[in-house]
Amino acid sequence: MKLKSILACGLLAGLVSCSEKPTDEVSNDSTAEVTSGMQGLLLESAPEGAVTINELRSSAKLGDAVAFKGKLIGGDPVLIENRAIMTLGDPAKLTSCDLMGEDDHCQTPWDVCCDDNDAIKQNIVTVQAVDASGSPLKEGFRGLGGIQELSTVTVLGTVAEGSNAENMIINSTAIFVEKDSQ
Template identity: 55%
Template sequence: MHFVHTKKPKKIDMKLQYITALALALGLASCSEKPEQANAPEVTTATTGLASLLVTDAQADAFSIAKLRTSAKVGDDVVFSGKIIGSATVFIEGRAIMVMGDPEKITSCDLHPGDSCTTPWDVCCDDLDVIKNSIVTVQVVDADGKPLKQGFRNVGGIKELSKLVVSGKVAEGSNEANMLINATSLFVVK
């Protein structure tokens, strides 16, 4: 009896691309230091740096993330709105990196009636192609282009499921699978 190797369905390939893109974003955050404890408040002198990016008025004419992904290119200055949703892990502890999604295109678990997901900001019920085209990775970098060594959580009230308007620039390394934004200002929608 012979077994024939068959090609995996396209849906699995897309999931692999999504996981690879997320791993790339997580890889940017790796270092030899111990990460901060997940429940510890992120209060350091660096927090002042991220807090300085907070603005009191949202910039007008913000794009949706889905529209941004179809039109923006590396080096473009952009303004977009979205929600901190997209996967089970949306913040990189100890690094100024987070995942944002387009709430018009993907639905977080907290909005599914009866869903008892322990990570309500995840979008695991949505189609992988839609997820891929509806998320961005947002980061704040230092002068060397490395993500700041502090997290976004709790800065200006930012947390999972927060809605934000972000101004920034599409970063080098962005590609079809992962759009990376270097943020220059953040407006937290109340």
């Protein structure tokens, strides 16, 4: 009987220790939290009522909740490494180099270098995912749901502080990535 009690206590202690990390192995690294937070942004279907970036820029004001669709086009880079920041452009108003048909025309296929600077300013937005303090998360959007240059995405979010006529910034709350959009 004593052996059974010792084995039962040992088994119970083993189960408890397997389910908990020893305190010296607990990490203060928030990468796991950021990753799960970033994954939580993804939508399984496109939200209804999304406007173009051109429409967004002409009507949205600071603090407005918005839904819009755009393509990862603009300058280089359109995806910031190690920060949840990306640039989206309105493909109906801007022409990315991948659509120009000239092999050596641009440095990157997602560049919009041949468009007028004023047109670029009016048809580009910066999208970011932020933490509780309003700082961009320290993980890039690249790969999230398949996001890469030239991806088409629909974003739900809020027009952020710091937005102005030159640059509209959106704090994203949800993102839908179109499959096979490249």
